[in-house]
Amino acid sequence: MARSSSERWLAPAFFDRPTLEVARDLLGATVQVRGPGGPRATELVEVEAYGPADPASHAYRGPTRRNRTMYGPPGGVYVYRIHQVVCANLVTRRGEAVLLRAGTPVGPERTSASGPGRLCRALGLTFADDGTRVSRTGRFSVRAAPDRLDQAIVASPRVGISRAIDRPWRFSVAGSPWVSRPGPRLT
C-alpha cells in the first residue's frame, strides 16, 4: 500500500500486510492517544518489526497469556510490561507486530518519547490499553505518514534482544535526534 495524504487515518487494513512493510510505513506516522487530559500525539521515528519464525518475538513459541493480543486482529495494540515499564506494539498479521520505540516529544511539555518505555509514558499508555484497537475516533489512532519523508529510512539490528540479533529489523528516521540510543548503525 502506498502512502497517501497526510490527513489519512490508518484503518486496520493498513496493518494486514507483511510486518516489515508496515514497520517502514509507520515511520513518520503520528500516533494519537485520547485521554482525560486531552489528546497526546507523537510522530514515530523508530520502530522494530517482530515477524514470523522470529526467535526474538514474544510469539515465537505460540500463543500465551501475555501475547494473546498478537493473535488478535490487525491493528490491535499489544502492550506488555518489562521492568516496571510498559511498551506498545501494533499487531500486523497473526502473531506478528511492530514495536513502537521512539517518537518526537509529546505535548507542550515536550515529554521525551525516545525509547519504548518513555514513548508509552509520554502518551499515557498503560497495561490497560492492551487489546484495544486502532480506530479513527477511538482512544488510539494513527495518522498516515506524509507521502514523502524528508529523511531516509535506516535499517539496523534490533535493540535489547539476545536472539536473532543479526536481523536488521529496526527502522529509524536517519538523522532524527529522537531516535533512542545507541543510535542507528550508519551502514
Next chain:
DNA sequence: GAAAAGATTACCT
C-alpha cells in the same frame, strides 16, 4: 511451586 530471564531505564563511576 520455584527459578530464571527480560523487546528497559536511571543512575553510578
Next chain:
DNA sequence: GGTAATCTTTTCC
C-alpha cells in the same frame, strides 16, 4: 560503560 531496580511471565522441575 556498567549495574541495580523491580516484578511479571515463562519455563522447568
